[in-house]
Amino acid sequence: MKSARKNKIKTAPKNKVLDTAPKKEVKEMFMKWFKKNNSVGQIMTKRDVVENIIAKLDAKQNDALEKAMNELRKEGLVEVKEDGVTLVLTQKGTEFTGN
Numbered sequence: 001m002k003s004a005r006k007n008k009i010k011t012a013p014k015n016k017v018l019d020t021a022p023k024k025e026v027k028e029m030f031m032k033w034f035k036k037n038n039s040v041g042q043i044m045t046k047r048d049v050v051e052n053i054i055a056k057l058d059a060k061q062n063d064a065l066e067k068a069m070n071e072l073r074k075e076g077l078v079e080v081k082e083d084g085v086t087l088v089l090t091q092k093g094t095e096f097t098g099n
Helices: 002-011 016-036 046-052 059-074 091-097
Strands: 078-080 087-089
Touching (some): 016 046, 016 059
């Protein structure tokens, strides 16, 4: 039984530092776009997301895309429209981008 426990302990942990870096990079990409186009209610359309974010992602960032969008929403910086892709900059998001 002890050997089974050792195997589980060795395989269970993952390096979470590496997992969070791509998500942070994706969030920064969104906020840089909003900073250039900064106004409350600014809409980042599906086309904007594809051309300015998705097209520039590497594989790890692509995997983190949904998590990054959800965190921006939870932080109150953006609202995500019903389509799950279109983003709207909130007042808090405008203040965060510094314009």
